[in-house]
Amino acid sequence: MRFAVLGSGFWATEVHAASLAEHPDAELVGIWGRDAGKAQAAAARYDVAGTDDLDALLADVDAVSISVPPAVQPDLAVRAAEAGCHLLLEKPVALSVADADRVVAATAAAGVASVVFLTFRFRTSATTWLEQASRSTLVGGSVTWLASTFAADSPFRGSVWRAEPGAPLWDLGPHALSLLTPVLGPVVAAQGSRAADGTVNVILEHEAGPTSTLTLSATASPLSAGEEFWVHGDAGRLVLLPEEGRTAHLAHAVAVTELQAAALTGGAHPCDAAYGAEQVRVLAAAEAAIAAGARQRV
Structure with missing residues (x-):
């Protein structure tokens, strides 16, 4: 091709x-x-x-x-x-x-x-993790992603759109959703807040009852930077381990x-365009919830 x-x-x-x-x-x-x-x-x-x-x-x-x-x-x-x-x-x-x-x-x-x-959906480790999670009865999950997007050594430091106030949600949120929705189900409602430093905290309600949380930042200190992904249920807490190399x-x-x-x-x-549009609906609801300070339906 x-x-x-x-x-x-x-x-x-x-x-x-x-x-x-x-x-x-x-x-x-x-x-x-x-x-x-x-x-x-x-x-x-x-x-x-x-x-x-x-x-x-x-x-x-x-x-x-x-x-x-x-x-x-x-x-x-x-x-x-x-x-x-x-x-x-x-x-x-x-x-x-x-x-x-x-x-x-x-x-x-x-x-x-x-x-x-x-990116995560096409990594071997995430595929294995999703298979394990799909065999469990899950009640929730969490994603914490603290990025130093504008640090001196970051290749994204000159990114104009990532400097917008809502960028952590729109830049990092799709990755979080790509791991949570396949195993916890579609998101039906969101609520959230934004901290003074721009860190976004979101609570998502999934269709069958589970809830998940997102903590996303583009302005974290390099000493704080890192990612954590996990879900929990009858099989305990399943943590997605990071991969090294040209992932x-x-x-x-x-x-x-x-x-x-x-x-x-x-x-x-x-992960076709229709799934991408579903993500946009969730992110738009989360953004509206942060702005309004109130729960929003997706």
Whole structure:
């Protein structure tokens, strides 16, 4: 399958393009960017074309791997779907329910496959953890993710959208939901608060009765930074252990393979655009709950 990467920033270049360039069953054809010079510089690393001509690149590929700010992604995804390209999307799919629904409608109308690159869902350790959790009777779970997004050595320190007040919820929340909802069930309501330093605390109510909590920060001290994921029930507390090494590259390669399989079979992937839109509904409800200081239905 011939792929284009849409985006020329750090994540697009170091993960999406790098993964595709190494993939045994995919071909990286080109890189698109809003700035032609940046796109060409990124593409030169992989000896492919760099361009700001989106339509020309879409006409030359079977699929796109999108890595742009979430406010930019929906329009690109819709254009790619309308051009008949399968979609490997970044999280969150969009920053509004309306935009997320546009992406879902475009994929359905075009009959193209879609996968949202929720990194943890394509890691072996998380797959094993989810299988173990699915065999338990669970009553709740918790995700704590304290990130130092703007530290001097962070590759995301210049990210404009991550500097917005709601960014911890929209940047880290999709990862949390991707691990909690498969085993605790769909989220039906949310409530939450934001601390003075921007840390977000959210309580989620799941359809069958379990509850879960999220503590998410983009401004934690590097000494405090880290991630904790666990669920609990009749089998005790199941903790997801971290993986070391090039986990993002390996996870992206798995996502590419699974997108190709979905395109071949015509089946829906568990992390498709529709699932991404479900996440956006939960995140929008959580954001509204924080703003209102009151419980919100999803």
